[in-house]
Amino acid sequence: xxxxxxPVGPYHPLQEEPEFFKLLVEGEKVLEIEIEIGxxxxxxxxxxxxxxxxxVIFLVERVCGICSTSxxxxxxxxxxxxxxxxxxxxxxxxxxxxxxxxRLHSHLLWLxxxxxxxxxxxxxxxxxxxxEPVLDIFEKITGNRQHYAMMKAGGVRRDIDNNDIxxxxxxxxxxxxxxxxxxxxxMDDPVIAxxxxxxxxxxxxxxxxxxxxxxxxxASGVAIDVRKDDPxxxxxxxxxxxxxxEEGDVFAKIVVRILEMYxxxxxxxxxxxxxxxxxxxxxxxxxxxxxxxGIGRGEAPRGEVFHYIRSDGxxxxxxxxxxxxxxxxxxxxxKSVLGGSVSDATITLAAVDPCYCCTERVAVVDRKxxxxxxxxxxxxxxxxxxxxxxxRDLV
Amino acid sequence: MAExxxxxxxxRFSTRVLKVFEKSPRRIYIDFDSKYVPEVVNFIFRDxxxxxxxxxxxxxxxxxELLYHFSFDSSGTIISLRTLIDRNNPEIESVTxxxxxxxxxxxxxxxxFGVNFIGHPCLKRLLLSKDWPEGKYPLRRE
Amino acid sequence: MxxxxxxxxxxxxxxxxxxxxxxxxxxxxxxxxxxxxxxERFGILLIGSIRHADAMLVTGAVSHKGAVxxxxxxxxxxxxxxxxxxxCCACSMSIFRDSYNMAGPVDRLIPVHAYIxxxxxxxxxxxxxxxxxxxxxxxx
Numbered sequence: 001x002x003x004x005x006x007p008v009g010p011y012h013p014l015q016e017e018p019e020f021f022k023l024l025v026e027g028e029k030v031l032e033i034e035i036e037i038g039x040x041x042x043x044x045x046x047x048x049x050x051x052x053x054x055x056v057i058f059l060v061e062r063v064c065g066i067c068s069t070s071x072x073x074x075x076x077x078x079x080x081x082x083x084x085x086x087x088x089x090x091x092x093x094x095x096x097x098x099x100x101x102x103r104l105h106s107h108l109l110w111l112x113x114x115x116x117x118x119x120x121x122x123x124x125x126x127x128x129x130x131x132e133p134v135l136d137i138f139e140k141i142t143g144n145r146q147h148y149a150m151m152k153a154g155g156v157r158r159d160i161d162n163n164d165i166x167x168x169x170x171x172x173x174x175x176x177x178x179x180x181x182x183x184x185x186x187m188d189d190p191v192i193a194x195x196x197x198x199x200x201x202x203x204x205x206x207x208x209x210x211x212x213x214x215x216x217x218x219a220s221g222v223a224i225d226v227r228k229d230d231p232x233x234x235x236x237x238x239x240x241x242x243x244x245x246e247e248g249d250v251f252a253k254i255v256v257r258i259l260e261m262y263x264x265x266x267x268x269x270x271x272x273x274x275x276x277x278x279x280x281x282x283x284x285x286x287x288x289x290x291x292x293x294g295i296g297r298g299e300a301p302r303g304e305v306f307h308y309i310r311s312d313g314x315x316x317x318x319x320x321x322x323x324x325x326x327x328x329x330x331x332x333x334x335k336s337v338l339g340g341s342v343s344d345a346t347i348t349l350a351a352v353d354p355c356y357c358c359t360e361r362v363a364v365v366d367r368k369x370x371x372x373x374x375x376x377x378x379x380x381x382x383x384x385x386x387x388x389x390x391x392r393d394l395v
Numbered sequence: 396m397a398e399x400x401x402x403x404x405x406x407r408f409s410t411r412v413l414k415v416f417e418k419s420p421r422r423i424y425i426d427f428d429s430k431y432v433p434e435v436v437n438f439i440f441r442d443x444x445x446x447x448x449x450x451x452x453x454x455x456x457x458x459x460e461l462l463y464h465f466s467f468d469s470s471g472t473i474i475s476l477r478t479l480i481d482r483n484n485p486e487i488e489s490v491t492x493x494x495x496x497x498x499x500x501x502x503x504x505x506x507x508f509g510v511n512f513i514g515h516p517c518l519k520r521l522l523l524s525k526d527w528p529e530g531k532y533p534l535r536r537e
Numbered sequence: 538m539x540x541x542x543x544x545x546x547x548x549x550x551x552x553x554x555x556x557x558x559x560x561x562x563x564x565x566x567x568x569x570x571x572x573x574x575x576x577e578r579f580g581i582l583l584i585g586s587i588r589h590a591d592a593m594l595v596t597g598a599v600s601h602k603g604a605v606x607x608x609x610x611x612x613x614x615x616x617x618x619x620x621x622x623x624x625c626c627a628c629s630m631s632i633f634r635d636s637y638n639m640a641g642p643v644d645r646l647i648p649v650h651a652y653i654x655x656x657x658x659x660x661x662x663x664x665x666x667x668x669x670x671x672x673x674x675x676x677x
Contacts, residue, residue, distance in 0.1 A: 039602045040557045041522040043636035046533055050635070059632055065561025065657065081422060109564070128571050146561045146657055211447050211496030224446070230421060230471030295422055295464065295473055297448075306448045306464065323449035328496055377585055523638070524601040533637045 021333070021349060026368065028341045033334055048320035053079060053153060053289060056317060060307070061147055063322060066109060069102045070300030071322070072151035074307040077232050079153040082294025082309055083286065089237075091155040091282040093271040096234035098141070098150050099298070100264040100271075104175065105134040106301035107257045107264075110353050111182060114254065117346045118195050119384030123185065130178040137171050140164065154284030165272050172268050179261050186254055194390045196250035200336040200348030203248055207332070214303020215256045216329045216352045220248035226299035238270040250351045257353075289313070300325055302353050326354045342374070343382040396470035397421060400443055404474070407438060414477075421472045424462075429478045429487045432463070436476070436490045439465050445474065447494050452504040454535045459485045459508055480510065489515035507534040548580050549671060552590035552614070556607055557639065558597025561657040562624035566594060569660040579668055592619040592667070595649075598626040598633040599641030611647040619670060621651045623663060628652045 020039070024032040044063060048056050060071040073095065080087060087095075108131040115123025135145040141160055142148035150156050160168070186192055207217045217224055225242045227235040243259040245252035291313035298305045303325030310319040329352040337348050374382070397420060404425065405412055413426040427435055439445040445465035453460040463476040480487055489512035491497045501512040502521040509532040512518055520527070555563045569576045570583060584590060587610050599607060611618065622643045625631040630642045643649050653666035 038520070038522040038524065039600055040597075041600055041602075041638050042557050042598065042633050043533060043638045044633075047633065047636055062559045062561075062632065062656075065559040065564060068559070068561065081419070084419070125571065128568070129573070132568075132571070132573055145659060146565070208446070209495040211494065224468045226471075229466075229468040230473075293418070293424075295475070297473075304448065304466075308449075308451045308462070308464070310453060319451070319453045321449070321451040323500075327449075327499060331496070331499060524605075527601065 023337070023342070023345055025342055030337050030340055030342060030345060033337050035330060035333065045320050045322060048317055050316065052315045053317070056320060057151055058149065060322065061149065063324060065146055066106050067102070067300040067302060067305070068147050069098050069150065070298045070305045073099060073233070073298040074296045074305040076151045076153050076296065077298060078294040078296025078307040078309045079289065081296055082292055082311055083289050085154050085284055085286055087155055087284060088281040090275065090278050090280050092234040092237065093274050093278065094156045094160055094282065095151070097268050097271045098148060099233060100267045101134055101137060103264045103301045104261055105131050107261050108134065110257060114347065114350055117350055117380055117383050118192065119387035126181070130175060133171050133174065137168055140168065152283065154286040155282045159282050160275060162276060165276060169269060169272050172265055175265060179258065183258055186258060190394055191387060191390050193251065195387055196254060196347065198249050199344050200250045200340060200351055201248050202332055202336045206335045210332045211328045212332050213325050213328050214300070215253055215260065216303065216332060218242070218244045219252035219256045221246045226297045226304050230297055232298065234271055238267055240267050250347055253351045289315070302326055303329060330354050342379065343386040346379045346383045396467070397423065397472040400467055400472065400474065403443060408435060423472065423474045424477050425474060426477045429480050432476065432478050433488045433490055433493065436463060437493050440494055447496055448473065450497070450500045450504060452508045452510065452534065454508060456536055458482050459510060461487065485509055486511035486513055488513045491515050508532050509535065548582065549591045550582050550584045550589055551592045551594055552584060552587050553594045554607060554610060556597040556603030557600040558624065558626060562596035565657045565660050566623065566663060569663050574660040574664060576664060579664065581667055587614050590614050590618060592621060594621050594623050595627050595643050596623050598630045598639050599643060599646060600638050601640050604640035604646055607646055619650045620647055621653060621666060621670065622649045623653045624658060625654050625656045628654050631656070
């Protein structure tokens with residue numbers, strides 16, 4: 001009897017409270033889903049109106065801890081759009097390095113959680129183990145494991161010391177065997193295939209109707225990626241490709257994220273090489289912002305982050321609008337979870353990679369009796385049990 | 396590419412286009428009267444293949460300004476439809492029946508600005524808690 | 538078995554609650570479980586139900602929606618329940634202190650026994666904070 005590894009912290013739904021995801025079921029089948037958000041609403045847009053632009057960059061970093069640099073990137077892109085600023089080349093490479101390191105740590109984190117939901121706790125431990133060196137690289141470059149405070153309008157706040165490049169390159173190279181491991185584990189494992197292929201399918205039409213973005217869209221064959229479509233930072237200066245799959249199921253979403261990690265490593269290495277030869281400023285030294293408006297985007301690990309700024313020429317925004325990718329992706333669960341079984345619910349909900357505390361509160365309501373049955377914790381267990389059953393049947 | 400899209404919009408809606416502002420090759424703002432918004436949105440979404448990134452609401456003190464930001468991913472262009480609605484009776488026809496993804500976007504503007512989206516399938520609170528007072532809109536400048 | 542005795546027998550059950558957090562503190566708490574940091578060697582176990590908890594780690598600045606939950610959770614926790622505010626938001630609301638949607642910080646809603654500041658605090662800092670609390674308990 002294997003001991004269930006530590007229940008993942010945030011998954012403690014409180015029975016009497018409104019849930020994030022309320023699944024209406026009949027027997028095993030999910031018929032309807034209600035989504036409620038707002039637990040994390042912090043009024044950041046309003047706070048931004050009373051902060052200077054420097055402070056706003058600091059503020060938006062904290063919209064999400066996992067996508068922590070994607071928001072500052074969209075922010076500085078918006079400011080640079082507003083004021084028509086050209087960013088020095090060296091800063092562009094540094095921006096892409098930080099952004100791709102973030103993609104790596106975020107996808108590894110997600111891979112770990114997905115592994116846990118399916119019941120592959122070794123995947124969880126391995127994914128999070130390989131995440132640590134990425135965080136170490138962050139600490140080396142920026143001084144912090146999370147919330148790096150690297151971006152500023154017109155450039156970056158810290159340079160990467162060229163003497164550190166060989167060391168960073170080596171640390172990045174060391175990730176490749178781990179990626180090969182995950183790739184092999186996912187592609188060749190019949191149990192993972194049985195658990196995720198054909199599960200939680202989101203069609204191309206659904207993606208377009210809901211305006212989904214990121215890996216959620218790319219796994220359904222919709223090849224949108226801000227880095228290619230509306231290029232920023234160093235993406236147009238290095239070689240890399242947009243990853244898509246066609247099936248739109250959970251399996252496709254896993255494959256997209258793993259393959260994207262390989263592309264991230266490619267981008268980081270090329271940028272590091274460029275840094276060896278491209279010197280110069282890392283900061284365009286902006287003093288003022290003109291009145292007007294600016295729109296900035298970034299491709300966060302979860303998809304397009306959208307920021308809009310309206311300026312009146314002072315050092316504070318008149319209006320600051322933020323739209324995070326999960327806002328467009330989470331509603332797609334209304335399509336992908338329906339018709340599936342309850343034991344597939346957790347992995348389907350997790351597949352869009354919502355800011356993960358959204359998945360913490362799930363409740364299952366029996367349609368006939370209206371009684372609340374299972375909790376989020378129970379759903380994870382159901383999912384893990386299904387995997388165990390499949391394993392036994394395959395033997 | 397962006398020029399082509401702009402030309403098609405101007406062509407289709409000629410007299411209804413109030414103003415065009417090309418901030419840069421990839422950032423274009425087109426002003427319309429609010430009553431034409433659903434028609435233009437429908438054209439952009441169904442005929443031109445634009446993707447709704449989000450809608451920004453702004454209280455300019457004179458009126459409520461809405462910006463419907465459409466992304467044309469093949470060229471990286473964002474065309475923002477700008478429209479103004481009356482601050483004292485802010486309402487506009489919902490575009491959620493056209494684009495499912497607008498549902499949460501409109502609910503958010505409704506609760507933060509007090510804009511009524513006519514025909515929205517489910518205009519209830521999204522972010523604010525149940526006991527947040529009615530009639531108090533956090534992003535309005537009162 | 539009272540809390541002090543429990544502390545002496547080395548097994549503190551900890552419940553984690555996040556409210557309006559950006560998740561960084563939550564991830565660092567989970568990170569503290571991974572083999573690199575290994576919370577368990579200090580006798581700390583993360584558990585799934587507040588009804589068995591000896592301590593509660595709270596992250597985030599606590600929104601209005603979250604405040605209701607937090608108070609409910611604290612009521613349900615068997616007393617004494619040590620509350621640890623993890624991260625600047627939980628300690629003082631930090632940059633969100635002027636927000637219209639915040640009910641926090643944590644000590645405005647429930648009693649707090651330890652504060653671990655940081656944005657986010659590193660796993661080492663979180664472990665140190667909890668261990669200090671346990672040691673303080675043992676001293677009585």
